[in-house]
Amino acid sequence: MTSPAGRRKHGRPTISDVAALAGVSAGAVSKVFNGTGRISPPTAERVREAARKLNWTPNPAAIALRTSRAQAIGLVLTSSSPVPEVGAANVGLISGIESLLSPREYGLLLNVFLTGHHDESAFYRSLAERQRMDGVILTNSVVGDTRFDLMRDLGVPAVLVGTPWKPGVVDYIDADPPSAGIPETVDHLVGLGHRDVAFVSGPAGFVLPNIRREAFTARLAHHGLTPHSVSSVGYSPAAAAEETSRLLDVAAPPTAILYGTDTMAIAGMRTIQSRGLRVPEDVSVVGFEGLEVGEWVDPQLTTVQRFAFQRGRAAAAKLLGLLGETIEEDVPLEKPVLIVRQSTAPPRSR
Template identity: 45%
Template sequence: MGGSGKPTISDVASLAGVSVSAVSKVVNGKSGISTATRERVLAAAAKLRWTPSATAVALRAARTRALGMVLRRGPGLPGTDPPFTLLVDGIERELTPRGYGLLLHVVGGEQGAEEAAYRRLAEEGRVDGVLLTGSRVGDTRFALLRDLGLPAVLVGTPWDDDPIPSVRATHPDRGIRQAVEHLLRHGHRRIAYLCGPGSRVHTHHRKRVFKEVLGENGFVPSPSVVDGDFTPAGAAVGVADLLAGPRPTAILFADDSMAVAGLSAARRLGVDVPRELSVIGHDDLPLSELVHPRLTTVRQDLVGLGQAAARVLLAALGEVEDAPVRVNPPELVIRESTGPAR
């Protein structure tokens, strides 16, 4: 019992063998609770003669006017990165005029840290819903958030069909297709691709398109397609390995930070860009125009993705009408880091 001798929500949860958040969902009539669990909670509440106070119910029913994001960053990855900053810019463009804020949690890569962060957000009632990024193979977050009763929207393409809504660019494969076709037109035949981690859904989709375009033109990936880790250090090592064997004449990178690091690594090894090696990045971040030679890259509408995701989630919460934001398709931006194959 609580300190006052009166039963508390924790007492009910303990007797029913469920979490406090499960009791809260039953009391507030939220989804995500099985019939059996609901009956156990109601039976425990009746046995303890517990009822929530009117004040507590009112507080729980009130909107926090905040959306949450949990950003997982393993060793070697910064807490924030330029693509994420642009995505947040788009999210804030939708939230700020409506009096909403964004609550960001950055967690490490250790087992269970991300799940614990989502559970805290739900149990403490700190957000009305969450935005998910970094779509993953075998993503377990969807089932967790349904269990927690938190509305969610994914930025990206889910690995499997899932009822949680997602937003993505129109014609998402267009940028990689244009990049490979650009290199083929310039005589490149030994084209390598330094991808993102194999756990990411977009890595699989982009590799598929990369191989499809080469196959349509009668070529196979040569010398290799390599999974990376999104770190500049990893990109530099990957480029050194690629250049140590049969040299590619062009390398595509999963993002601009990797491309800039790879470009620098090639030049340190005495390889001229673009005379001996063409380099293409992805995202078209501001840094792509600040390096020498200026980076050819695939422009991605990250601000538009953020806006679209925020609007879909706000619509699910009844805050806005369900009017989708158009997300521009990826597009190749040709600058100075690509040229004819030698």
């Protein structure tokens, strides 16, 4: 220990000083601070302790040159509201992603993208140029989505949570099939005796809402029925409430309404109740996501459990795999399942 201490008097400590003090090779020190290779936790701690004692820190730019790794992945959420909101379903998604990143000391670089407020392409380009993330998880794919080509051009590995608008453009994670949950919901409502079922779905132009609307209509046709109505509104409680009011104002309102998300369904229930109608006696309601909040509302919400945590975890596993990491954890992705609670019941005879 005389050597490093002696060296410190004459200049900045070097990686060799740290290696000597910790009793390891300089390469091992490099691995500890670059997060590359495999170093046992006790050895890594000894290296860090030596670095602390010598007040040595690696040159970050040198690390970047050596490793070309940001040790972070990006998550891009889009929000059509005036503020960059992180929706309730995204909480599960983020938690699932973190469940794989956190143990690897990867950071999650969150970017909430306000639709129409940024030059989206310039934004991604800037992120890639700055080497701020090693790969990116994308959400909310739209028909004609250009982000996948852009990511390929930029050399940034990408995984989509959801289904892309055409095959082969990007790696992705989704239920198999992506419409899973819709046929089961239609069967449940028709089985209860509903003939006038409406679908207040997510925005037009988005891939998954499109797929779900088609599956909804197809499954009703399977039962010899046509939809009471299918509407496309923004992913927001306010938009769902407004559309619900419109549906209840028609001469023959639906006896059951399926909503694009749980929060939309809850806003729909409140709208129905605010008019003096009862859920499910007057109108049955079904949500789509399986958020915990569905158990807390009155009546408890019938919904499709889509396992947001698992989706996030599976997306992170796929992306880390593309980055060359070994994933030893289990990353199951269960098929979405209809959870029947209190918000659905047979329709009253008219």
